[in-house]
Amino acid sequence: MTRLLMTALALALLPAGSWLSAQSRATATNVPVIPHEAVPNFFKNPPGIYTGENMGIATSSKGAIYIYHRAYETRLFEYTSQGQFVREIGRNNYGFAFAHSVRVDARDNIWAVDEGTDMLVKFSPEGRVLMTIGRRDDPVAMLANMPGAGRFHGRNAKYRFGRQTDVAFDQQGNIFVSDGYFDGRVVKYDKNGRFVKAVGTRGNGQLQFNTPHSIATDFQGNVYVGDRGNARVQVLDNDLNFKAIYPNVGNPWAVCVSGGPGPKNPGKQYLYVSNSWPDSAPAGPAEYTGEVYKLELDGTIVGKFGRAGKAPGQFATIHQMDCRDPDVIYTAEINNWRSQKILLKPQQMKTTSQP
Amino acid sequence: MTRIITAAAIAAILAGGTIAAQSVPEISFTATDLLRTPTEGPFVGEVAGVGANSRGQIFVYTRTGHPYATLGDNRTFSRGGSKLFLFDAKGNFVREWGQDVYGFNAAIGLRVDPQDNVWTIDVAANQVVKFNADGSVGLVLGRKPETIAVRPAAPPAPGAPAAGGGGGGGGGQAGAKLPPGSGVPGSGFNRPTDVAWDKAGNIYVADGIGTNNRIAKFDRDGAFITNWGSTGGAPGQFSGVKAIALDAQGNVYAADAGNKRIQVFDGNGKFLREFGNIGTPLAMCMTRGATQYLYVSHAGDEDGMDDATIYKVALDGKVVGKFGAAGKLLKEFGLANSIDCRNENDLLIGELTNWRVQRVSLK
Numbered sequence: 001m002t003r004l005l006m007t008a009l010a011l012a013l014l015p016a017g018s019w020l021s022a023q024s025r026a027t028a029t030n031v032p033v034i035p036h037e038a039v040p041n042f043f044k045n046p047p048g049i050y051t052g053e054n055m056g057i058a059t060s061s062k063g064a065i066y067i068y069h070r071a072y073e074t075r076l077f078e079y080t081s082q083g084q085f086v087r088e089i090g091r092n093n094y095g096f097a098f099a100h101s102v103r104v105d106a107r108d109n110i111w112a113v114d115e116g117t118d119m120l121v122k123f124s125p126e127g128r129v130l131m132t133i134g135r136r137d138d139p140v141a142m143l144a145n146m147p148g149a150g151r152f153h154g155r156n157a158k159y160r161f162g163r164q165t166d167v168a169f170d171q172q173g174n175i176f177v178s179d180g181y182f183d184g185r186v187v188k189y190d191k192n193g194r195f196v197k198a199v200g201t202r203g204n205g206q207l208q209f210n211t212p213h214s215i216a217t218d219f220q221g222n223v224y225v226g227d228r229g230n231a232r233v234q235v236l237d238n239d240l241n242f243k244a245i246y247p248n249v250g251n252p253w254a255v256c257v258s259g260g261p262g263p264k265n266p267g268k269q270y271l272y273v274s275n276s277w278p279d280s281a282p283a284g285p286a287e288y289t290g291e292v293y294k295l296e297l298d299g300t301i302v303g304k305f306g307r308a309g310k311a312p313g314q315f316a317t318i319h320q321m322d323c324r325d326p327d328v329i330y331t332a333e334i335n336n337w338r339s340q341k342i343l344l345k346p347q348q349m350k351t352t353s354q355p
Numbered sequence: 356m357t358r359i360i361t362a363a364a365i366a367a368i369l370a371g372g373t374i375a376a377q378s379v380p381e382i383s384f385t386a387t388d389l390l391r392t393p394t395e396g397p398f399v400g401e402v403a404g405v406g407a408n409s410r411g412q413i414f415v416y417t418r419t420g421h422p423y424a425t426l427g428d429n430r431t432f433s434r435g436g437s438k439l440f441l442f443d444a445k446g447n448f449v450r451e452w453g454q455d456v457y458g459f460n461a462a463i464g465l466r467v468d469p470q471d472n473v474w475t476i477d478v479a480a481n482q483v484v485k486f487n488a489d490g491s492v493g494l495v496l497g498r499k500p501e502t503i504a505v506r507p508a509a510p511p512a513p514g515a516p517a518a519g520g521g522g523g524g525g526g527g528q529a530g531a532k533l534p535p536g537s538g539v540p541g542s543g544f545n546r547p548t549d550v551a552w553d554k555a556g557n558i559y560v561a562d563g564i565g566t567n568n569r570i571a572k573f574d575r576d577g578a579f580i581t582n583w584g585s586t587g588g589a590p591g592q593f594s595g596v597k598a599i600a601l602d603a604q605g606n607v608y609a610a611d612a613g614n615k616r617i618q619v620f621d622g623n624g625k626f627l628r629e630f631g632n633i634g635t636p637l638a639m640c641m642t643r644g645a646t647q648y649l650y651v652s653h654a655g656d657e658d659g660m661d662d663a664t665i666y667k668v669a670l671d672g673k674v675v676g677k678f679g680a681a682g683k684l685l686k687e688f689g690l691a692n693s694i695d696c697r698n699e700n701d702l703l704i705g706e707l708t709n710w711r712v713q714r715v716s717l718k
Contacts, residue, residue, distance in 0.1 A: 087395070094400025094419050094710065116421075127394040131683055135658060135708055136401075139422050139436060139461050140479045140546065143503055159658040159708075193683040195660070 024231045025288050026250035026275050034294060034303040035345040036329075038313040042083040042341040043067070049085055051077065054339045056102035056113070056320045057332035060125065061260060065322075066110055067332060067339055068102035076102065076112055076123075083341065087127075095121035095132060101166045101214070101320050106173070106261040115163040115180065133175070133193050134161045153182045154202060158195040161187075166214045166320075170221040170238060171262045178212035178225055186212060186225055186240055199240040204230045206242045214320070216257040218269050218297055226252030226273065233273060233299075246299040250275030250291070254318055257297070258326035270302065270326050271295040276318040276333075277308065290315035292329070294344075303349055310336055382667065382676040383718040386686045389446035389703070390415065390712050397451065399440065402705035404465025404476065404693045405712050408488070411444030413703065414452070415712060416465035416475050430502045437462035439475060439486075446714070452490055458482045458499045463563075464549045464598075464693060474550050476560075481544045483560055494577050496560065497544040544571070549598045549639075553605045553622055561599040561609060568593040570609060570624065583624030588614050590626045600641040600649060602670055608649060610636035617651065617672070630672025634664070640694035640702070648675070650702065652691040656681075658708055659690035665704070678717065683709055 043065075045051070056068035063081030066089070068074070074096045078086040090096060090112065098116025105111060109130060110123040122131040153162055162182025169175055173191030185200030186209075200209050210229030217223050221238035233246040233255060254274040259266025277289035290308035292315075295301050306315050316335035323329050329342040390399055390413075397419065404416040422436035437459040439452040452473070453459065461479035468474060472493060473486040485494035545565030552558055556575030562568075562582075569584035584593050594613025601607055605622040612635050619627045634653030642648045648667050655662030663681035665688070666674050679688050693705035700717040 090398065091396045092420060093396070093398035094417075097421055129398065129710060132708065132710055136418075136421075138478075139433075157658075159660050 024251060025285070026248060026291070026293070028248040028293070028301050031293070031301055032303045032349055034305045035348045036305040036313060036342050037345075039083075039341040039343065040312055043079060043085075043339055044083055045085050049077075050337075051075075051339075052337055053099075053334045054319065054332035054337065055099040055334065057322050057330045057339050058102045058104045058110070058320075059260075059322045059324050059330060060104045060108040060110075061106075061324075062108060062125075064108075064125075065330065066102050066104065068099045068112055069332075069337075070099050074099040074114065074116065076110070089123055089127040090121065090129070093121065093129065094136065095119040097136075100164075103167050103169070104261065105169045106171070106263050111167050113164060113167050113177075115165065118161040118164065120164070120167055120175075120177065131193050133159065133177070133189060134164065135159065151182065152184070152202060154184065156183055156185060156198065158198070165212065166226075168215045168217045168223065169261050170217050171219065172221075174221075174238075176215055176217060176223050178209075178215040181211055184209040184212065186215065186223065186236065188240055197240055199236070206245070207234075207236075207240075209234070213253055214255045216255045216271070217261075218257050218271075219259060219262065219266055222297070224255050224257060224271055226255040228252055233271070235299075244299060246273075246295065249273045249293040249295070249301070250288070251277070254321045256321040256323040256329075258323045260324040269297055270323070271297055271299075272321055272323050272329065274315075274318040274321055274331075276306075276315050290318070292318065292321070292331075294326075294346075303346065305342075305344065312340070313342070315340075379666070379674050380676045382678040384678045384686070384715050385718075386704075386713045386715045388685060388711055389413075389714045390442055390448070391446050392440075392448040397438065397440065397448070398710075399712075400710055401462075401707040402693060402710065402712055403437070403462035403707065405703045405705035406465050406467035406473070406693075406695045407444075407697050407703060408467045408471040408473070410471075412449075413442040413444065413446065413712070414465055414467060414473050415440045415442065415705065416462040417710075418462050418707075422460045422479065424503060432501065433460060433479070433503050436460045436479065437477065439465070439473070446712070453484075453486060453492075456484070456492070458484060458495075460499070463547070466550050467695075468552055476547055476550055478546045478548065478563070481547060481565075483544070483547055483550050483558075496558070496573065496577055497547065548596060551599045551601045551607070553601055554603075557622070559599055559601065559607055561596040564595045564597065564612075568596060570596065570599065570607065570620070572622075572624070581624060583620070584609075590618070590629060591620075591624075593618075597637055598639040600639045602641055602647050608639065608641070610639050610651065612636055617649070617668075628672070630668075632672070632674050633666050633668060634662075637690065638692050638694050640696035642696050642699045644699055648699070650694050650696050652688070652694060652704075654681070654688075654690050659688065660708070663688050663691065665691060665694070678715070679704075685713065688713075 051069040052071035065079040076089045100115040101113040103111045108125045112121045117136040119134040161179045164180035166178045175189040177187045184202035187198040188196040213228035214226035223236040225234045227234045235244040252273045256272045258270045273293045286308040293304045318331045320332045327344045332339045401418040419438045422433040441449045458480035463478035464476035466474045471488040480499035483496040487493040544562045545567040547563040549561040558573040560571045568586040571582040572580040597612040598610035607620045616631045618629045633651045637654045638652040640650045651666045664677045667676045689708035695703035702715040704713045
């Protein structure tokens with residue numbers, strides 16, 4: 001009887017329990033709030049053009065803005081620096097199935113990260129395919145796995161991913177991939193797409209990951225990994241050796257280092273970390289879901305902004321951020337089918353004396 | 356003592372093998388990334404097959420997306436996934452061929468025959484389709500699996516026929532009472548990979564990388580003549596037939612990938628000889644000159660990024676040269692799955708993982 005009761009209890013708790021284990025409140029306290037505002041209706045689509053779930057957003061050095069999203073098909077749109085729709089890139093190419101993120105490298109090439117095809121597709125600024133890394137599974141082989149409930153496999157192959165999540169670049173053009181849902185690792189390639197190194201297994205120790213979900217580099221080539229399931233940012237050096245853990249900013253769905261991908265030395269850089277929960281979260285936690293933390297690169301928290309919601313300036317699951325300009329943050333949101341241009345006003349921050 | 360002798364013999368063989376590999380001369384070459392499509396698309400994906408016709412027009416059969424499964428119907432079937440594109444001789448996109456045909460799902464090969472007909476081979480539809488030079492369908496070999504399974508198949512009832520076709524589906528295969536590939540007319544292919552012809556127009560299908568491991572021969576109208584081969588490593592057996600080519604005498608060269616060899620048969624399937632030293636053969640092309648050569652693409656790893664080259668081989672099996680290596684740059688290859696050698700020293704190389712066709716000029 002007791003066993004029956006416990007089983008029933010466990011079953012009742014399981015959905016909520018598993019959900020909670022994937023989300024945790026940031027442990028940092030008394031963090032000063034950075035005043036912010038959203039530019040109203042910044043992104044403008046012509047009639048008949050829609051974005052679906054906005055998964056990725058990135059800017060180029062020339063001011064172009066790219067949004068990678070899940071609509072009827074997964075699509076990549078380009079906008080002007082004023083938010084006007086320009087064109088579509090890579091429509092119906094073989095590497096697009098289920099958008100996850102987009103990044104722009106130092107030469108303004110556009111990298112689409114697709115978790116449906118396990119592929120990175122590198123486009124020139126004009127939209128031509130320059131390189132791919134990873135490979136889509138053979139559809140005939142996939143038939144044997146239908147209905148397609150994939151899971152963690154830790155395959156750890158040199159040129160295959162398992163729902164990889166994001167990409168970053170250092171000043172030498174090396175490519176860093178967070179991989180991902182079905183692997184728990186970070187992979188480094190040289191600028192020609194040749195495998196260099198991979199580190200990481202699944203777990204919660206050093207150089208272990210529980211869904212590395214977002215990745216960014218600083219000007220020195222250090223690598224910041226949003227280790228979402230472990231509720232921490234893990235910092236690696238350029239050779240993927242462990243450096244540090246920043247454990248107090250919640251579940252980092254998205255990480256971003258300001259200054260752009262180079263080659264110009266950006267000077268002082270900041271790390272932004274989004275702890276954005278799904279907006280299906282209870283109303284109560286709205287104040288600490290949808291928050292974005294601003295950190296020094298050494299992990300010192302500078303401030304935070306944002307809360308969950310659908311109004312302008314609120315966020316419903318930020319999936320990627322662009323912070324080329326540390327005071328202008330572009331956010332791509334899943335649940336609100338939108339991206340926003342957020343202006344930060346750090347000079348208006350109230351200094352707090354609280355510890 | 357015996358062991359020492361054996362070890363010495365093995366060492367000698369290994370050394371000999373190394374020397375043989377080192378002695379293959381490098382053929383110097385140049386390469387260009389050939390294909391140009393509009394920036395707004397369509398996009399060339401994994402190039403499964405490339406071939407030129409007598410006018411220099413270039414056909415590319417490419418994987419462009421995912422096959423879609425229909426849901427909510429009585430029969431769930433898949434559609435789409437691959438396309439056939441026409442380019443001019445300079446590589447500029449002209450138009451799509453065979454839009455929305457029934458069996459373009461997972462491209463695996465393309466060949467242009469001497470009459471400029473275009474043949475596509477599809478590894479998911481299990482079909483070889485001949486397009487006439489005007490673009491109409493001239494011949495269909497094999498049948499696309501009628502439906503796909505969307506949940507794990509239940510164990511077959513005792514005495515039930517084996518499912519036809521590859522990939523866990525295939526209800527409605529004609530001749531399903533016999534195992535696929537048993538050689539009777541109507542028996543299905545199982546992941547066919549390539550097609551070739553003799554001077555009489557007879558058709559030879561490499562069948563393939565599924566469970567059949569055979570070569571099937573049909574007359575020019577598609578009537579079944581014979582087939583040979585089974586799974587294994589003995590002469591006449593195959594472990595994945597990835598490519599096929601015929602010489603001017605009508606002998607059949609089959610790329611037996613898993614056994615790392617080329618097997619040679621006469622046109623009736625009689626085993627003649629075999630040769631190796633060509634790595635793991637992925638694609639082949641037979642030149643058309645008075646002295647014929649085979650180009651053989653080798654990829655030693657699954658994704659073709661660590662160990663790859665293209666060999667030029669005399670028909671007696673002597674490797675006369677090689678060019679290219681694995682990688683993503685120009686003059687490197689990422690799974691070179693298709694070779695067109697209409698001109699002996701001016702080749703078209705189609706690559707899967709690099710999504711491109713390189714025009715290669717050998718010096």
